Structure formats: structure tokens, C-alpha cells
Amino acid sequence: MYLVLRVENCSVEIDGNPILQHVNLQAGPGEILALVGHNGAGKSTLMKTMIGMRGKLSGLIKIQQESMDDHLKNYKRLFSYIPEEPLLFSELTTRQHFDLYRRSYSIDEDIFATRVDRYMDAFEITDKKDDYPEALSKGMRQKVQTICALLPDVPVLFIDEPFMGLDVYAGQYLEEELIRRKEQGITIILTTHQLDKVKALADTYVMLKNGSVSSSGPVESFERLERREHK
Numbered sequence: 001m002y003l004v005l006r007v008e009n010c011s012v013e014i015d016g017n018p019i020l021q022h023v024n025l026q027a028g029p030g031e032i033l034a035l036v037g038h039n040g041a042g043k044s045t046l047m048k049t050m051i052g053m054r055g056k057l058s059g060l061i062k063i064q065q066e067s068m069d070d071h072l073k074n075y076k077r078l079f080s081y082i083p084e085e086p087l088l089f090s091e092l093t094t095r096q097h098f099d100l101y102r103r104s105y106s107i108d109e110d111i112f113a114t115r116v117d118r119y120m121d122a123f124e125i126t127d128k129k130d131d132y133p134e135a136l137s138k139g140m141r142q143k144v145q146t147i148c149a150l151l152p153d154v155p156v157l158f159i160d161e162p163f164m165g166l167d168v169y170a171g172q173y174l175e176e177e178l179i180r181r182k183e184q185g186i187t188i189i190l191t192t193h194q195l196d197k198v199k200a201l202a203d204t205y206v207m208l209k210n211g212s213v214s215s216s217g218p219v220e221s222f223e224r225l226e227r228r229e230h231k
């Protein structure tokens with residue numbers, strides 16, 4: 001199978017402490033892969049490593065043919081990311097954040113305008129377009145961040161706990177949007193503690209335990225594993 005994302009033998013240390021050990025993960029086009037595991041298992045660290053926010057000790061990370069170590073700038077244009085906590089710029093309005101993404105990813109003007117209108121409407125923040133982050137609630141900031149990540153056409157979407165701060169309607173819309181993206185062949189890597197979302201959305205899973213992969217495979221085998229643990 002053609003692979004869009006490959007993580008091979010990836011290890012990460014923080015302040016000399018091993019956090020991830022020899023992690024392997026791979027995903028193909030149109031695959032939704034859920035990263036699961038208990039608090040502190042290493043999910044966010046792995047995601048931050050895959051997006052280049054955290055350095056790795058060893059291992060290979062590639063999107064399509066682009067290795068993170070060769071051209072980080074080219075690699076970074078192949079994905080967008082929704083962090084667990086919104087990372088917005090205090091000096092930029094909602095609209096200016098979207099513009100920043102338009103420029104960074106060279107998004108076509110017409111596609112950009114249509115998407116901004118559609119997503120602001122769907123996430124009910126049209127009236128917040130000229131507001132700065134400090135005037136937004138946490139959920140609204142999360143919506144701005146989510147829209148930013150949905151604007152470019154990129155082969156991979158990384159999403160850390162996407163449903164946490166969102167209201168039911170926004171969560172439902174995001175879920176539908178992720179399925180639409182998947183159908184377009186986009187690879188989606190998400191972390192979530194919401195097992196119902198894993199079952200509803202994911203094709204495959206990788207379970208981390210103390211920084212190592214404890215099991216992985218199709219989501220059906222995750223459901224069997226979960227049933228066994230609850231017996």
C-alpha cells in the first residue's frame with residue numbers, strides 16, 4: 001500500500017528522560033488513525049514530534065516522499081495541525097489568522113473566500129471575524145484554530161483532542177468534515193480519549209503505553225481489545 005505518513009523507530013527524550021521509545025506508525029491515503037492511551041502515555045508528544053514542534057533523538061518521519069530532516073519547510077507545507085490548546089496570536093484578529101494561513105499555504109483566493117465563509121457560518125463565529133483572541137471564549141478560539149487547519153488542501157491533518165472544547169453542533173460538524181476529508185483521500189491522525197469517536201471515525205489505531213506502542217491495527221481489533229479489558 002502507498003503510505004502517506006511513515007514514522008519509523010522514533011525516540012524522544014525530554015530533559016534527558018525517555019518519553020517515546022522506538023515508535024513505529026504508518027498511514028495511507030484516506031485513513032483516519034487514532035492515537036490512544038492513558039494520560040501521559042505520550043500521544044501529544046508523538047504528535048508534536050510529527051509536526052516538528054519537538055525534536056527527536058532518533059528515527060525517521062516522512063510525509064509522502066518528504067523527510068522532516070531534509071527540508072522541514074517543505075515537510076511543514078504537507079500538513080496542518082489542530083493543537084489541544086489553541087495557539088493564536090494575541091495581535092491578530094480571527095480574519096487575520098485565516099489570512100496568515102492563506103499566505104503560508106498559498107491558498108487560491110476564491111477557494112479561500114468560499115471556505116472562510118462556509119466554516120465561519122458552520123462554526124457560528126461569523127460575527128467574531130474582527131475580534132482578537134482575548135475577546136473570544138476558549139471554545140471560540142478552538143473554532144478559529146480548527147478553521148485555520150481546515151483551510152489548506154494538505155495530504156495530512158494532525159488533530160490533538162479535536163472535540164474537547166467544542167459544543168455539540170461544532171463537534172458534529174467537525175466529525176462530518178473529517179469524514180468528507182477522508183473521502184477526498186486526506187490522511188487524518190487524531191488523538192482522543194473519546195472512545196465513541198475512535199469507533200465512529202477511525203480506520204486504524206495505535207495505542208501508546210509509557211511511550212511505546214503497546215498495540216496497533218484495524219479499529220475492529222481495538223474494539224475487541226477494549227471488550228476483553230472490560231470483562
Ligand SMILES: Nc1ncnc2c1ncn2[C@@H]1O[C@H](COP(=O)(O)OP(=O)(O)OP(=O)(O)O)[C@@H](O)[C@H]1O
Nearest residue numbers: 014015019037038039040041042043044045046193
Ligand atoms: N514539556 C515537558 N517537560 C517534561 N515532561 C513532559 C513535557 N511534555 C510531556 N512530558 C512528559 O511526557 C510524558 C508524555 O506526555 P504527553 O503529554 O505526550 O502524554 P499524553 O498521552 O498526550 O497525555 P494526555 O492524555 O494526558 O494528554 C508524560 O510523562 C509527561 O509528563
